[in-house]
Amino acid sequence: MRVMVFVKATEGSEKGLTPTPEALAAFAAMDAFNEELVKAGVFVAAAGLKPSIEAKRIVFEDAKRTVVDGPFAEARELVAGFSIWEVKDMDEAVAWAKRCPNPMPGRSEIEIRPFFEAADLAGFVTPEELSAPRSGERGKLGVA
Amino acid sequence: MTESETHQAIEATFRIERARLVAGLARLTRSIDLAEELAQDALLAALVEWPKTGVPSKPGAWLMAVAKRRAIDALRRRAMRDRKHAEIALTQNEAADGALEIEAFLDDDIGDDLLGLIFTACDPMLAAAARAALTLRLVAGLTTHEIARAFLTSEATIAQRLVRAKKAIAKAGLTFEPPRGAQRTARLPSVLEVIYLIFNEGYAATSGEELTRPIVAGEAQRLGRLLAALMPGESEVHGLLALMELQASRLMARTAPDGNPIPITNQDRARWDRLLIEGGLQSLVRAERLAAEKSGVAGEGGFGPYLLQAEIAACHARASRAEETDWARIAALYDRLREVTPSPVVELNRAIAHSMVFGPEAGLRLIDAIAADPALRAYAPLPAARGDFMMRAGRRAEAQSQFRAAADLTRNAREKAFLLARAAALDAVG
Numbered sequence: 001m002r003v004m005v006f007v008k009a010t011e012g013s014e015k016g017l018t019p020t021p022e023a024l025a026a027f028a029a030m031d032a033f034n035e036e037l038v039k040a041g042v043f044v045a046a047a048g049l050k051p052s053i054e055a056k057r058i059v060f061e062d063a064k065r066t067v068v069d070g071p072f073a074e075a076r077e078l079v080a081g082f083s084i085w086e087v088k089d090m091d092e093a094v095a096w097a098k099r100c101p102n103p104m105p106g107r108s109e110i111e112i113r114p115f116f117e118a119a120d121l122a123g124f125v126t127p128e129e130l131s132a133p134r135s136g137e138r139g140k141l142g143v144a
Numbered sequence: 145m146t147e148s149e150t151h152q153a154i155e156a157t158f159r160i161e162r163a164r165l166v167a168g169l170a171r172l173t174r175s176i177d178l179a180e181e182l183a184q185d186a187l188l189a190a191l192v193e194w195p196k197t198g199v200p201s202k203p204g205a206w207l208m209a210v211a212k213r214r215a216i217d218a219l220r221r222r223a224m225r226d227r228k229h230a231e232i233a234l235t236q237n238e239a240a241d242g243a244l245e246i247e248a249f250l251d252d253d254i255g256d257d258l259l260g261l262i263f264t265a266c267d268p269m270l271a272a273a274a275r276a277a278l279t280l281r282l283v284a285g286l287t288t289h290e291i292a293r294a295f296l297t298s299e300a301t302i303a304q305r306l307v308r309a310k311k312a313i314a315k316a317g318l319t320f321e322p323p324r325g326a327q328r329t330a331r332l333p334s335v336l337e338v339i340y341l342i343f344n345e346g347y348a349a350t351s352g353e354e355l356t357r358p359i360v361a362g363e364a365q366r367l368g369r370l371l372a373a374l375m376p377g378e379s380e381v382h383g384l385l386a387l388m389e390l391q392a393s394r395l396m397a398r399t400a401p402d403g404n405p406i407p408i409t410n411q412d413r414a415r416w417d418r419l420l421i422e423g424g425l426q427s428l429v430r431a432e433r434l435a436a437e438k439s440g441v442a443g444e445g446g447f448g449p450y451l452l453q454a455e456i457a458a459c460h461a462r463a464s465r466a467e468e469t470d471w472a473r474i475a476a477l478y479d480r481l482r483e484v485t486p487s488p489v490v491e492l493n494r495a496i497a498h499s500m501v502f503g504p505e506a507g508l509r510l511i512d513a514i515a516a517d518p519a520l521r522a523y524a525p526l527p528a529a530r531g532d533f534m535m536r537a538g539r540r541a542e543a544q545s546q547f548r549a550a551a552d553l554t555r556n557a558r559e560k561a562f563l564l565a566r567a568a569a570l571d572a573v574g
Contacts, residue, residue: 001362039255040160041370045419084419086366088285091156098199 001114002044003085003093008109009078014051014071022105029101037085042096046083076109090114150195158187161204162285165211167261171320172215176282176310182218186211258283259322259374264313266335274309275338276345277302283370284363294345294360332375336384336450339367343388361392372427379438382431383451389424390457393417404562409466421461428454444477449485452477471500488517489525496529504533524553528563535570544570 017023037043055070072078081103087093093112102108162183169179186207200206265278273295280286280294288306292299323331346360368385375381397415398406431451439446447455456477463469478494491514499507511530520526531546547567551560 001359039370039373041366041368041373043369044423086362086369088159089156091152092159095153095156095160 001087001089001117003087003090003115004113005083005085005093005097006079006111006113007048007081007103008111009052009075009080010104010106010108011075012106013080013104014053014075014078016051016053026101026103026105030103033100034083036099037083037096042085042087044084044086046081048081049079052078080104147195151191154190154194154199155187157199157203158190158207159285161207163261163283164204164258165207166282167257167320168208169211169215170264171257171260172212173219174317174319175314177314178215178218180282182211182215183207185214255374256322257320258370260320262335262371262374263322263328263331264318264320265309266331266338267313267316267318268331268334269316270309270312272337272341274305274312275334276341277305278309279338279367280342280363281306284367286363294342294363329378332378332380335371336380339364339371340384340388340450342367343391361388361395364388365392377434379431379434379446380448380450382427382434383448383454386424386427386431386454387450387457389420389427390454390461393420393424393461399558404558404565408460409469411466413464413466416461424454424461425458428458444480447480447484449481452481452484456481469500471497475501488514488519488523491517492520492523492526492529496532499533499536504536507533508537522553524550524559524563526550527553531563531566535566540570 034043034046052070052072052075055072057068057070057072059066059068085093085096087096090112093114097110097112100110103110165183165186166176166179169182170176173179173182189210190203190207194200262279262283265282266275270278277291277295280291281288286294288299288302292302295302322328343361343364346362346364365385365388368381368388372381372385393416394408394411396417397411397413398408400406428451431454432447435446435448435451436442444452444455456474459470459474459477475494475497478490478497482490482494492511495507495510495514498510508530511526511533514520515526515530527546528550531543531550534540534543534546544567547563547570551563551567554560554563
């Protein structure tokens with residue numbers, strides 16, 4: 001199964017990156033951990049995200065669209081980075097996540113979310129939809 | 145955390161370490177059974193200790209240390225017994241030297257242990273099905289039950305297959321050393337073959353109700369990524385990974401909710417997995433570069449069979465609409481593939497590609513040339529392709545009987561229904 005692993009933002013991560021010795025050491029530790037994931041065949045993809053000062057939100061209200069510029073409050077609700085892993089089950093994902101070096105100085109949080117699999121979506125896609133070839137990009141339900 | 149949750153967490157940690165543990169112990173004891181037993185003992189020790197002490201910071205090293213102590217004890221006992229039989233006196237010094245040797249041995253590169261285990265499980269003396277079962281058991285850590293489900297067979301069959309394979313390995317006196325140099329290159333195809341066989345078990349079931357069993361396909365990709373990390377310099381390893389990722393990207397699009405297969409040209413490409421496609425294309429670039437470096441030839445000239453197949457899969461992945469598919473390149477790649485690995489199945493696929501570039505009559509001519517091959521006599525895709533060419537050439541009645549012949553041959557219930565529907569559709573309009 002595939003999971004997405006979210007690293008939650010902190011007040012510190014929202015301030016952006018500065019190459020302090022501590023930050024460099026944390027980077028190296030995370031690299032070593034990812035290397036271990038690669039060697040175990042678990043690693044699929046990963047990326048870090050810039051602070052929310054560079055983010056935009058689009059708010060939907062019926063037909064109305066409002067764009068809201070960052071930064072956003074409540075750092076702990078924001079995502080600072082993510083990884084995608086191929087694991088056997090959630091237990092394995094948790095066991096790997098516990099081995100991850102603390103991604104932030106101080107208290108921080110990682111959240112693991114399993115992807116929807118084909119079997120979960122059987123009720124959402126009609127045979128007509130599937131039989132009609134489409135040309136454009138659509139991505140109705142972006143899933144594994 | 146309840147006691148059972150703690151146990152679950154410990155077992156999950158153990159599963160992560162198991163393959164490396166078994167690999168190191170097998171190389172040391174030269175016995176898979178003993179290695180599995182020692183690893184299991186280490187798990188039992190962890191289940192007793194860790195709830196009290198917490199999970200150690202290096203759980204793999206902890207487990208290995210426990211298993212190692214027990215391995216040394218077992219080896220000493222065995223050495224004593226052997227020597228007693230031979231009536232040779234054992235001095236204290238000799239025993240101590242032996243233990244030191246073992247210490248040094250276990251500090252060796254872990255990746256090497258794992259490679260040694262993979263190459264041993266995939267030894268060419270074993271039948272491909274036995275190699276696949278052993279690799280899934282020892283390297284991927286699947287249970288007998290899970291392997292049986294993957295291969296749609298009984299647990300007893302798999303258990304027997306595993307026992308026989310282990311016996312054969314013991315009898316042949318395999319050392320669990322990874323092959324080196326030219327030997328490594330020579331033995332690599334038997335490893336790649338096994339991983340691709342496992343992938344195909346998941347990707348296209350040859351029989352039964354379920355056309356795709358994505359879980360095994362995922363396991364094969366994981367093995368492929370593992371191998372790519374262990375052998376980063378081998379073009380074909382990356383080629384196989386690229387091939388699996390590019391094919392797996394279509395898993396979600398290739399079956400309708402009613403279970404019927406959807407041909408690649410009709411698939412909803414928005415449902416293709418972009419992440420796998422991107423990963424596959426990256427592996428492809430790596431494989432191409434390594435092939436060019438090794439052969440000194442630019443382009444397809446130096447490509448191995450997996451890389452060539454990955455290139456074909458990439459032609460589909462790169463086309464955002466079916467009409468944009470570069471069939472001319474696919475046909476050329478099949479021309480090359482049949483030189484590298486001649487097989488009737490490759491010939492059939494080549495005929496399909498040529499029919500897309502040069503028309504259905506060209507496809508029919510190529511199929512006629514291979515139809516007599518005994519390997520294709522009961523091969524459903526042959527009449528299915530022929531039926532398709534005939535239909536496109538306007539030969540409806542002949543096409544219909546070809547689709548029916550194909551339906552008679554396939555063991556897959558879904559595919560059968562699909563082929564019969566194609567035959568019936570010709571009836572309705574004609």
